[in-house]
Each structure stands twice: as C-alpha cells, then as structure tokens.
Amino acid sequence: MKTMPSRAYDVVILGAGAAGMMCAIEAGKRGRSVLVVDHAKAPGEKIRISGGGRCNFTNLGTTPANFISNNPRFAISALSRYGQKNFITLVERHGIAYHEKTLGQLFCDGSARQIIDMLVAEMHAGGVELTLETQVQSVARSGDGFAVQLSTAAVSCHSLVVATGGKSIPKMGATGLGYEIAGQFGLSVVETRPALVPLTFDPAALQRIEPLAGVAVDAVVQCGKVRFAESMLFTHRGLSGPAILQISSYWREGREIVISMLPGIDLFEILRSARTERGKQQVGTILSGLLPKRVVHLVVDEATAAKRIADLPDRQLRALSDAVNHWSIKPVGSEGYRTAEVTLGGVDTDALDSRTMQAKAVPGLYFIGEVVDVTGWLGGYNFQWAWSSGWAAGQAA
Numbered sequence: 480m481k482t483m484p485s486r487a488y489d490v491v492i493l494g495a496g497a498a499g500m501m502c503a504i505e506a507g508k509r510g511r512s513v514l515v516v517d518h519a520k521a522p523g524e525k526i527r528i529s530g531g532g533r534c535n536f537t538n539l540g541t542t543p544a545n546f547i548s549n550n551p552r553f554a555i556s557a558l559s560r561y562g563q564k565n566f567i568t569l570v571e572r573h574g575i576a577y578h579e580k581t582l583g584q585l586f587c588d589g590s591a592r593q594i595i596d597m598l599v600a601e602m603h604a605g606g607v608e609l610t611l612e613t614q615v616q617s618v619a620r621s622g623d624g625f626a627v628q629l630s631t632a633a634v635s636c637h638s639l640v641v642a643t644g645g646k647s648i649p650k651m652g653a654t655g656l657g658y659e660i661a662g663q664f665g666l667s668v669v670e671t672r673p674a675l676v677p678l679t680f681d682p683a684a685l686q687r688i689e690p691l692a693g694v695a696v697d698a699v700v701q702c703g704k705v706r707f708a709e710s711m712l713f714t715h716r717g718l719s720g721p722a723i724l725q726i727s728s729y730w731r732e733g734r735e736i737v738i739s740m741l742p743g744i745d746l747f748e749i750l751r752s753a754r755t756e757r758g759k760q761q762v763g764t765i766l767s768g769l770l771p772k773r774v775v776h777l778v779v780d781e782a783t784a785a786k787r788i789a790d791l792p793d794r795q796l797r798a799l800s801d802a803v804n805h806w807s808i809k810p811v812g813s814e815g816y817r818t819a820e821v822t823l824g825g826v827d828t829d830a831l832d833s834r835t836m837q838a839k840a841v842p843g844l845y846f847i848g849e850v851v852d853v854t855g856w857l858g859g860y861n862f863q864w865a866w867s868s869g870w871a872a873g874q875a876a
C-alpha cells in the first residue's frame with residue numbers, strides 16, 4: 480500500500496479502525512478510489528487489544544435488541560444486510576480458526592492480529608490507499624464534495640466517511656474528532672458517556688469490596704428493568720467483570736444496582752432447611768458451602784458467622800438471603816473513558832440515513848461505527864456494528 484496519497488479521491492475515510500477498514504474494502508470493491516487516513520502508527524489498534532488479544536469479532540446471536548440508541552430501530556437495516564453470518568464467511572474465507580467462548584461470542588483461536596491482517600489484505604485487493612501517522616487538520620465543503628487538509632497533503636473527495644470511533648481509551652488515540660465534524664456540519668450529537676466500564680463506590684462501600692479483590696462470582700446484576708446474568712469481579716477500585724460492564728451502559732448517577740450472587744437459588748429456603756436438618760452447624764460453614772469464603776465475609780459479620788444456624792430466627796435468615804441475592808448498592812461513578820470499552824451516545828441517528836449512514840442534510844458525508852449513537856452490549860456486538868455500518872456506507876460512498 481502506498482503511503483503518500485494522490486490528491487483527488489472518490490472516498491476519503493477518517494479512521495483505520497474496524498468500521499473504516501470495512502467501509503474501505505467495500506468501496507474499493509466497487510471501483511471507487513479510496514484513501515484511509517489515521518493518526519495512529521498502525522491500523523486497527525483496538526482490534527489488536529480486543530478480546531484479551533483474541534478479538535471477540537462478532538456474536539452468533541446478534542439482533543438489534545443488543546444495541547442501545549435513542550432510535551433502537553436505526554441499526555436494523557445495516558445489521559440485516561450485513562450480519563454476523565456475512566462476517567463469519569469472510570473470516571472463514573481467510574482460513575482464520577475461531578471458537579465460541581460463551582453466549583455466542585466468537586473469538587480467534589490464534590490472535591486478533593489475524594483479523595487486522597485480513598482487513599488489510601482485503602483493502603489491498605481493492606486498491607485502497609492507507610496513510611498512517613497523519614493528522615487531520617481541517618475538513619470543509621468544496622463544491623459538492625469535500626476538501627480535507629492533512630498534515631501531509633491537501634486532498635479532495637466526493638464522499639467523506641467519518642470512522643474515528645468513540646472517546647474510550649484516549650491513550651490509544653481516541654479523539655473527539657468525529658463529534659467535532661458532526662457539529663461543524665450541523666448534526667446533533669447525543670450526549671456521550673463511558674460505557675462497558677467498571678463501576679466505582681464511596682469509601683465506605685469500597686472498604687467492604689476491596690478485601691475481595693480478585694474474587695469472581697456468577698451473578699445477576701440489575702438496574703431498573705434491565706438485568707444481565709454473567710460473571711462479576713471484585714477489584715481494588717470497585718466492581719467489574721462482564722455483568723457489571725453490561726449494566727454500566729444502563730446505570731445513571733444516583734441509581735442503585737441490585738446484585739444476586741446466587742442467582743436462581745432460594746437461599747432463604749436453603750437456610751431454613753439447614754436450620755431443621757443441621758441446626759448445630761455454624762452459619763459461616765453453611766454459607767461457605769455455597770459461596771467463596773471471602774464473599775461470606777462480605778455478607779455476614781464474624782459474630783453471626785460463628786453462630787449455630789439453629790439460633791437464627793427467620794428474620795435473620797431473610798436478611799442473610801437478601802445480602803446475598805438482593806444486594807442493593809449505589810455506585811458513585813465509573814472508571815471513565817480511561818478503561819471504558821465503548822462510548823455511549825454519539826452522532827444522532829435522526830440525522831443519518833439508516834441504509835447508507837449518510838447525513839441526510841449533507842450529501843456525501845457519512846458516519847459509521849462507534850462515533851454513531853449505536854452502542855452494543857459486551858460480547859462482540861460492537862465490532863458487528865462496526866462491520867455492518869461500515870459495509871452499508873461502503874455500498875453508497
């Protein structure tokens with residue numbers, strides 16, 4: 480791939496991430512001259528670190544219901560035209576071995592780098608130019624196209640595709656450029672906030688959580704009517720793990736989350752039976768048979784743990800059962816964009832055509848991927864949105 484672009488292109492794509500590369504591949508296949516610009520040293524940096532280095536590249540069960548947006552219907556068109564099966568076909572065509580880890584989540588057997596190599600090879604086949612370590616200095620309307628001033632050259636294009644991602648992990652090159660371009664062209668942006676992010680707690684709550692750092696439990700975590708059944712991790716900074724990351728996309732300041740650490744188990748009834756059948760046993764011993772020891776210390780004080788279960792009235796058994804299965808706790812915040820996997824909110828979908836991702840009021844301007852107000856759950860959904868929205872724009876740009 481050349482690094483120094485010629486000056487006029489059919490399509491210029493800002494951002495060589497998942498969405499930008501997919502869009503470039505598709506536009507290139509259509510014979511369009513395409514330039515992809517990124518300020519990073521390498522394309523697909525987030526792909527490289529994703530899924531613990533193995534990239535959870537899609538989810539077998541992807542449906543529009545797995546996405547959060549002001550307009551929940553917006554994602555339907557792109558997801559139905561280029562869905563998980565299409566991307567899996569591409570992965571298989573490149574001979575990349577993969578496996579389902581859990582809940583429909585597909586990961587590479589080898590390395591996330593295989594996905595990047597696949598996308599780069601496909602771009603190459605389509606004659607796409609990629610310029611890295613290049614700053615975007617300005618973007619302006621020019622005739623019925625666009626003029627883009629880069630740190631290395633001035634270029635023009637008929638179609639400008641903004642694929643600069645969200646704000647998460649600024650250390651890795653995330654910027655607000657996409658939102659700025661949207662603002663410049665009069666498109667509104669739905670308020671952004673960190674999502675799929677660990678939650679933090681006040682000092683009193685943290686004092687109880689901290690000794691459990693490293694412990695994971697299967698849990699159901701609920702906020703309002705939304706609930707996720709996945710694993711939850713205690714950390715030195717608060718609560719994390721898939722169930723917490725998922726609920727963080729729905730949690731808002733001032734609200735409580737409710738945690739069940741023995742989901743589907745009627746602990747009150749178990750404790751009552753134990754009281755009848757093994758009344759001499761200590762409360763702590765009985766709970767240790769059901770929960771990790773350190774979690775037992777969280778839900779019951781030492782004095783109660785040392786008591787015989789026969790000595791506990793129903794009221795105390797109920798309180799114990801609630802401490803395990805109805806633990807209401809109010810986060811004070813999240814770890815923020817520093818560790819968030821994605822950004823909630825983004826370019827308002829009302830301003831975009833759901834079939835092409837083109838700005839309704841600005842012909843030739845497209846927004847794809849995470850910069851758009853479509854945010855997936857944890858589990859491969861965010862990459863699927865990047866592939867689907869990138870593909871859709873690639874058919875039109």
Ligand code: FDA
Binds near residue numbers: 497528531848861863
């Ligand atoms: P993406 O962020 O991938 O790409 C944007 C590109 O634009 C970057 O290359 C960036 O350098 C460039 N850029 C930004 N500002 C620029 C500027 N001003 N000038 C020039 N270039 C600029 N999802 C999933 O489905 N499965 C998973 O396993 C994971 N795992 C995961 C782990 C971690 C640690 C994170 C942070 C995120 C994930 N995700 C994920 C989420 C997923 O990575 C994310 O949703 C997609 O990468 C979004 O794709 P985009 O192409 O929209 O943005």
